[in-house]
Amino acid sequence: MTTAAVPASAPKPLNRRLKGWPGWVLLLGVVVVALLIGSTRSTGPLTDADRLDGIAQRIACPECDGESVYESQSPAAANIRIQVASLIKQGTYSDDQIIAYVQTNFGTKTQLVPKATGFDAIVWALPVFAGVCAIGGLTVAFRRWKLAADTVPTEQDRTLVDDALREQDDGR
């Protein structure tokens, strides 16, 4: 079977044309607009129960083994939920104010997230440090590999490879 030669000036197939830069620019535009709309429009009013859930997930149950007030079924957690619900019902406090109130009244045992100050800041700083090290390490490694790849093989290297390939072919 013979294949007809395609003239160099022939138009590109539709699939190819779509995949050109205009198609990508259009795609990027749609993504940016969609993300802008999605991230700026209102989520609608939260119910008191939704707010209670959100706040309860940020408070540790003071008597439990690692559970938040949201997860725990213990009486202590139930008590805190009742108090938070009553503060939400008053409608005058923000979420952060309610959490601060709980921590004042129930102690630091209710703190579920380490502070970003003092010794506790380490738990926030180390992941960032690890990320920076990783990016730096990868950059150095790729640069080193690129330098190694740019090395031009000598005639001796080429002979060595040819011999090895010949040897392998003979072996088969």
Place this chain on the structure above:
Amino acid sequence: MLAATVNGTLGHSVLLIGLVCATFGALATVYGIRTGDGRLLRSTQRYAFGVAGAGIAAFAVMERALIQRDFSLKYVQQVGSADTPFIFNITAIWSALEGSILLWLVILVGYTAVIARRFRKRLDDPLVAWALVVMFVVCIFFFVLTLGPADAFKAGPLGVTSGLGPNPLLQNHILVLFHPPILYLGYVGMTVPFAFAIAALITGRVGERWLTETRRFALFAWGFLTIGIILGGWWSYEVLGWSGVWGWDPVENASLLPWLTGTAYIHSVLVQERRGMLRVWNLTLLVSTFALTILGTFLTRSGVIKSVHAFSNGSIGPYLLGFFGVIAVVSLGLIAWRGDRLRSPGAIDSPMSREGAFLANNVLFTIFAFVVLLGTVFPLIVEALQNRTIKVGSPYFESLSVPFGLILLFLMAVAPVLPWRKASAELLRERLFWPAWGGVIALVVPLAFGATGFAALLAFGLGGFAAGAASRQLILATRRQGLRGLIGRANGGMVVHIGVIIVAVALVASTTYTHSSTLAMQVGQVKRYGGHTFELVEVQGFTTARSNGVRVQIKVDGGQAYAPAITTFTNFGSNIPTPSVRNGVLNDIYLTLDPGSKPGDTTASIKVFIKPLIIWLWIGGGLMVLGTALSGFPGKRRRLPTDPTSALIPSTDRPPRDDDAPASTASDERPSEEIVSV
């Protein structure tokens, strides 16, 4: 009393026999290797079978003791009860420390026997022999634990005629039968690739051969760990009553850590097989994965960390910590010793290559594992250094996991279409175009339905992008090979990717868009919430031999009645909520009963959660399992068995296609299962 004597004595006896078999197995194998005695080495299979027989017998004896309610044993006093139903009496064996270690042991000895059987014709091969030595040594450690600090057959106080039974959370759902053993199959399975890694280091055969020996074992263990984690999420959802699947609890984190490093390994191992690179990295990942299983067990079983899942608090901690230290020192020492042989002959030419993407993926998984480990152990560090207690809860992990998740989704989109060596911009533009539009659709459709939030929408978009890339690979593979295009490591891996994407999208949707409300209702009253109606039909009491409680009947949308309950286990006195869930393709309706209701009441307070896409978590998990199984089948062979894995790929008779990208070879576009040896 006679049965009691029999169970205790028999249990200790078989454990002792197992210890002796494992010790002699290890010593005989080392002696055989040193003297080159092939006959002796071939006989080590018997020791492995002896070890397996002893471990299985010990497990069986403990089950017998639980079934017989042999309350002369301290462990049965702790977890057994005359009232516990048969099925939960069987599962009671892994409901506390000593039995969990027995479960670990029985799976470990099983793997040891499988290795001895699988490699029975090569037992005189030093690589296999050393791997068996490592398995025997790990067995010795666990036999010592079961005879010492985690002795399940220890006699208890006399005169006890019943016990409390398992923790109420462990006798409340059938998943207790499946989740722990399956998780342990994955956890303990990581011992096998670790054993071969150590054997490769000892023998100096650090090439690619040992990887191929253990490829399926690593995949098998990873697959079970995946199933175990998913079942754990399902169990949490069905039992704990807070409607979540993952709480970043230390015990959950302990299972996630080896999964993260194991996932990194099953990607980076492809680079070593293909290019002979990342040898030290792969060894380190395998050692880390195994070491993390031990560290995780230490964290969750020693009592150093409090967790709702940590059903034990024994004196096992120093043993596990010591063993962890030995693993770390020996492994790192061996890697340093073999440093000269571990130098990679090649280089990664470009970050825009498949190996470059694998490396980036590995770095991400490793840093994420570090973050999870740091968050898990940070309270211990603070307590040790500053003598104060702090908590690191889910908000910390969730805030840090978002960027990792998004970058991983992006890598999952780009990596499958990348060729080895180097990709040009034109190639990427060509191959990523339609997958990227898949991402746009996945972004715009939820937006049209009212979805909000930058991170969630970006996750949907990247998920669609990644799903498009994985689907593209599968379509290409099935076009060429028919249904065979679905099997093999690369193609099965794409099925796993689709499963992961579905899980990720479902997790994002269910955590971002869950809504809830508390409905205070009277019997006969109908209330509306979230587009559904809820009618309280009745408030009932119930009593069983081990519990009593209150249950309400709620009609949803005028149809089927659902029955959330609160159960009080009389032996413990604690209230355990039992949610009732209406599953749906788009939303689950999750109902819990608030405390305070009494049988016969005419009012009740019901909490209703509307949780989007939850069912897709289990569907995605199922796809991950299916993909893992498909990956276990051999793909198409293209190499001679004697070819080194980094050998050139023979040319094929496929004519060039119009859409073959100029910057890649034909083989780059093919699923890599065709490229790597099997």
